[in-house]
Amino acid sequence: MPRNSAGQHFVTVSRRGADRIRAGHVWVYRSDVIEAAEVPPGAVVTVEEGGGRGRPPHPRTLGCAFYSSASEIAVRMISPKPVDDVPQLVRERMRAAIAYRERFVRETNAYRVVFSEGDFLPGLIADRYNDVLSFQVLTQAMDLPEMRKTLVSELRSAFHPAIVVERVDARVRKLEQLPEKENEIVFEDARPAGERPHPPPSEFPASGAPDGLPQASVPSTQFQMNGIRFFFDPLAGQKTGAFLDQRENYAAAARYARGEALDVFCYQGGFALHLARVCDRVTGVDSSRVALEAADENARLNGSDIEWMEANAFDLLRDYSDAGRHYDTIVLDPPAFAKSRRDAPAALRAYKELNLRALKMLRPGGILVTCSCSYHVSASDLVEAVTSASIDSHRNLRLLENRGQAKDHPSVLGIPETAYLKCLILLTS
Secondary structure, three states, X not given: OOXXXXXXXXXXXXXXXXXXXXXXXXEEEHHHEEEOOOOOOOOEEEEEEOOOOOOOOOOXXXXXXXXXXXXXXXXXXXXXXXXXXXXXXXXXXXXXXXXXXXXXXXXXXXXXXXXXXXHOOOOEEEEEEOOEEEEEEOOOOOOOXXXXXXXXXXXXXXXXXXXXXXXXXXHHHHHOOOOOOOOEEEEEOOOOHHHOOOOOOOOOOOEOOOOOOOOOOOOOEEEEEOOEEEEXXXXXXXXXXXXXXXXXXXXXXXXXXOOEEEEEOOOOOHHHHHHOOOOOXXXXXXXXXXXXXXXXXXXXXXXXXXXEEEOOHHHHHHHHHHHOOOEEEEEEOOOOOOOOHHHXXXXXXXXXXXXXXXHHHEEEEXXXXXXXXXXXXXXXXXXXXXXXXXXXXXXXXXXXXXXOOOOOOOOEOOEXXXXXXXXXXXXXX
């Protein structure tokens, strides 16, 4: 039986699980856990490799980890060495994550502050939107009261925000067998921005709705990326609030875009607003009326004239391509089609269909920006799907840029799951 003395918990993993850790990954799946008796949910555990053929007769220590009693990812490594003070480790890792952003993030006051395994803090996501901080906890360990207190304290100390919001991923909380809860404001500084200590710099008002727009029911803010302003409601939108991982791709797309542009799956207008600065006409398409209303508010905030359409992307692209509609620039930024590996074949068919329709609509010399945020669809898979679409549409494509997520979403060698976003910028002929 695993030892459990003086409050220390032990988990024994198989040779396969141990080899995975030695190869640089930080996850061990439940199928590779040999013993984890009497380990409470969210505990910090010492991970050991079990004995067996070709292995030492006694357990070999591999390091410390967070343990989940519910997830298929049972073990998430946090250190190859013993950890005596886990909250202090979290504080140090958060400070290192913030220092990394100070060094590499430019042209914005909205970015990911902590990217889970990408910042060696598994189960924690935190974003900054000007003077609003938004976070998610995704594991049993990060949901413990002491951990919550630590992470909120560090966010407040580093940024002196007007608001700290917890955004809830209900699906993940269910998988982790965590109590149900709603999005909520966990801290609010009622003082005016000028009276807060060291308020974050901003080129526009920290809080309140833009002129002419309705006041939100909760305190709100504006943020900017690449010189474009966005209105942000802390309790609305998807995930932690906006798609910050595309920030650098927005700017890259604008470098090539021209003429008449179509942004498909536009959400709150990230690509469309960037294209509006360089294109003659821009249309944004999404199936969510709520997202389009937010996109329209963002367009008004920037003085951009964009046409918004509520439509199913597949139906619209089919109808437009059949009708002979043409564009100079098309952006495809769909949601994740492959939530698991078994979804990948269907996802690839969907990516091919979207790109095939888009290529039929692009004029010669047109620009196609096509993205995938499905981890289970690799970069080579996406290239293959787009290549197949180009063959079927009888269009030649030149690859201008093969991009990934913004630098505030760092990918770690040895942890392929941290590299999930793909963005191809292509020139048609």
